Amino acid sequence: MTQQEPVRRARNATRQAAARAARQPWVRPLARLGYVAIGAVYALIGVLALRLAFGLGGEATDQRGALREILEAPFGRILLGLVALGLAGYLLWRIIEAVLDVEDKGGDAKGLLVRAGYVISGLLAGGLGLSAARLALGGGDSGDSGDNARSWTARLLEQPFGVWLVILLGAVVIGVGLFQLYQAWKGTYRDKLAWDRMSADERSAADRVARVGLVAHGVVLGITGWFFVRAALNVNPEEAGSIGDALTELAAQPYGPWLLGAVAAGLIAFGAFRFFEGRYHHILAR
Secondary structure (H helix, E strand, O other): OOOOHHHHHHHHHHHHHHHHHHOOOOHHHHHHHHHHHHHHHHHHHHHHHHHHHOOOOOOOOOHHHHHHHHHOOOOHHHHHHHHHHHHHHHHHHHHHHHHHOOOOOOOOHHHHHHHHHHHHHHHHHHHHHHHHHHHHOOOOOOOOHHHHHHHHHHHHHOOOOHHHHHHHHHHHHHHHHHHHHHHHHHOHHHHHEOHHHOOHHHHHHHHHHHHHHHHHHHHHHHHHHHHHHHHHHOOOHHHOOOHHHHHHHHHOOOOHHHHHHHHHHHHHHHHHHHHHHHHHEOOOOO
């Protein structure tokens, strides 16, 4: 037996497990629920920020803050349970996408990088889903995403080459934000949708919310990434932050309420685009 044989067997076993999961009848509805759950969270973040911009008592918060807001709603624990279930489904779907290469990204360096991004996206959603499940079951709050970002930044800065690791993290987040701006400009988000199954009105609506939403989310990610870079350059983890901190930063600028209101509306649109993905994802809609 060669040294690579155990690795090859483990890879094959993973692929077979992913293939079995993909064939289950509950996978697609659960994956769709995941897109809807993510969309609802971002739409709620946008609504709260929009209320803050208009002076109606909202707040600049992040994904975990949105979960706490859901908990306070009627039937909040049930809604949080559905969010947790959906985010677990999204995690499973992203792993299936990466392992089985259902998007046909290939096995070259670029393809593997994209597929690794699917896994990271799924894991982030899974972590948020775990927080939702804990809140739904009456467990402790996992804290603000900004506090978590500062905690992880502090840990990274303590490592060898920690400053460069945090700069790299910030650069990756900024890069994702720039990529979303590119998607909005070039319209490549359409590749993710079963365009032929949508009516003319649905295509028009999807175009509008996708472009506006991707720009707003890209801007927020860019600011969040800069927080990490700034924290590394100043060797101060307290300067790291999350989406909520990015929205607060916008509100503090000249014409802050206008800037915050525009980005908040964009985040609502971003949530709506996730709804479209859940309904018309080009693979899930087959």
